[in-house]
Amino acid sequence: MSKELHKILQAREERAQKRSEIAAASKASVSLSLNIPSYPKHNQLCRDVFPWIVEELKIHLLAHRVELGAEDLITDEAGLLYLAVLEESDDLKSVKEITEDFESKHAVSRILDVDVYDESARPVSSGKKKPCIICQDKAAVECMRERKHDYQELRANIFEILQDYKDQYLAMEVSEKLSEICSRALLYEVSLSPKPGLVDFYDSGAHTDMNYYSFLKSTAALAPLWKDFALAAWKEDAELSRALSEIRVLGLKAEQRMFAATRNVNTQKGLIFLLGISVYTVSHLLKNHQELNVQNIRNCIRAICKDLVNAELVASSKKQSSHGEKTFQKYGVKGAGARYEAQEGFPVVFETALPFLEKQEKLDFQDKEVMENILSQTLLNIIANTNDSNVLYRKGTEIAEELKKLASEALLNKDNYNKLALFCGEQQISPGGSADMLAVTLFFYDVKQEID
Numbered sequence: 300m301s302k303e304l305h306k307i308l309q310a311r312e313e314r315a316q317k318r319s320e321i322a323a324a325s326k327a328s329v330s331l332s333l334n335i336p337s338y339p340k341h342n343q344l345c346r347d348v349f350p351w352i353v354e355e356l357k358i359h360l361l362a363h364r365v366e367l368g369a370e371d372l373i374t375d376e377a378g379l380l381y382l383a384v385l386e387e388s389d390d391l392k393s394v395k396e397i398t399e400d401f402e403s404k405h406a407v408s409r410i411l412d413v414d415v416y417d418e419s420a421r422p423v424s425s426g427k428k429k430p431c432i433i434c435q436d437k438a439a440v441e442c443m444r445e446r447k448h449d450y451q452e453l454r455a456n457i458f459e460i461l462q463d464y465k466d467q468y469l470a471m472e473v474s475e476k477l478s479e480i481c482s483r484a485l486l487y488e489v490s491l492s493p494k495p496g497l498v499d500f501y502d503s504g505a506h507t508d509m510n511y512y513s514f515l516k517s518t519a520a521l522a523p524l525w526k527d528f529a530l531a532a533w534k535e536d537a538e539l540s541r542a543l544s545e546i547r548v549l550g551l552k553a554e555q556r557m558f559a560a561t562r563n564v565n566t567q568k569g570l571i572f573l574l575g576i577s578v579y580t581v582s583h584l585l586k587n588h589q590e591l592n593v594q595n596i597r598n599c600i601r602a603i604c605k606d607l608v609n610a611e612l613v614a615s616s617k618k619q620s621s622h623g624e625k626t627f628q629k630y631g632v633k634g635a636g637a638r639y640e641a642q643e644g645f646p647v648v649f650e651t652a653l654p655f656l657e658k659q660e661k662l663d664f665q666d667k668e669v670m671e672n673i674l675s676q677t678l679l680n681i682i683a684n685t686n687d688s689n690v691l692y693r694k695g696t697e698i699a700e701e702l703k704k705l706a707s708e709a710l711l712n713k714d715n716y717n718k719l720a721l722f723c724g725e726q727q728i729s730p731g732g733s734a735d736m737l738a739v740t741l742f743f744y745d746v747k748q749e750i751d
């Protein structure tokens with residue numbers, strides 16, 4: 300007998316011993332393992348995905364009211380095994396059916412083995428035969444008996460299926476997490492009150508066509524769409540050189556949803572573009588196992604938005620269609636707004652706002668006062684250090700510079716905040732570009748806090 304086989308048999312014996320111990324307490328049990336032929340019985344890929352499959356099985360059992368007792372996660376020479384005590388054993392046939400249902404619907408169905416053992420540690424069988432991993436219509440045991448497939452071929456097939464599952468699982472996890480962070484950034488930004496000239500909980504600032512609820516509506520409309528920006532970066536043929544056009548397609552769809560929700564009021568159009576790029580960037584770095592540091596993030600944003608100002612604003616400024624384009628023609632790069640920020644890798648976010656935010660006390664949602672204070676200071680910091688293209692477009696350089704000056708004074712001394720608010724009120728200005736940058740800053744702050 301080979302040394303490997305000896306070790307596998309020994310491990311299997313120890314597993315049988317564990318099942319007998321459960322049976323000795325008059326309990327039935329359920330187990331999950333991966334069916335990996337030949338040796339070794341597990342590799343890093345198996346160890347990465349196994350805990351996820353265990354969690355999925357547990358949720359499936361819980362949903363079918365199958366109650367589990369003590370559980371064990373075993374890694375040994377025989378492979379990976381999850382073993383749990385079944386609290387009730389009056390209807391083990393049904394439990395077996397429930398596990399078969401899980402097995403048959405799972406993405407790695409053919410590799411899973413879910414077994415149910417009765418109180419005497421005997422396997423409960425349904426008589427169904429598992430299909431072969433390679434052949435569509437043959438039972439796995441038959442192919443094994445006939446030695447129809449080479450072990451290397453079988454293993455290669457299995458690891459390919461597991462790798463696909465891992466990629467899809469991670470893509471979904473990353474995209475859901477980033478969506479959560481996006482929606483939260485938007486909600487925090489709009490809820491921060493007071494904000495000079497901007498829509499907040501109490502006031503609509505310089506706006507007559509929108510209020511706090513307009514923002515809740517558009518934030519909700521956008522919530523299901525952020526994950527698409529993340530998944531786009533995860534596609535097999537995704538390339539940074541084509542990312543911008545992908546982001547535009549998704550952005551236009553999001554824009555339509557926003558306008559439909561707000562009855563044609565532009566609440567967050569700029570943010571869709573800025574956060575769309577941000578989500579794509581973080582997702583791209585995660586997919587390619589690159590560290591989420593400022594340098595990598597900014598390089599990626601710059602690569603996506605290469606020559607954006609030139610390509611879009613210089614080329615189209617003669618037509619003068621959008622605010623951004625008109626402001627660019629009049630004020631050059633200073634007025635290029637979101638596009639310039641994107642092309643340069645969000646300098647205001649990474650050189651000013653994020654370092655400022657990270658120097659403050661940690662954002663803790665349970666302390667409302669501290670939260671509001673930090674968010675407000677960060678916004679003032681952005682207004683003081685940015686050329687808000689919204690303000691430039693409507694009011695010109697002088698007013699824009701005065702706004703920056705008043706914001707820095709309010710940042711130094713809270714008593715000066717009213718002067719800034721009054722100025723925005725009198726001049727009817729709304730630093731919307733700065734509010735957008737606050738949301739982007741919050742996005743990257745949370746990415747750093749919550750994703751490693």
Ligand SMILES: [Zn+2]
Pocket residue numbers: 431432433434437442447448
């Ligand atoms: Zn086969």
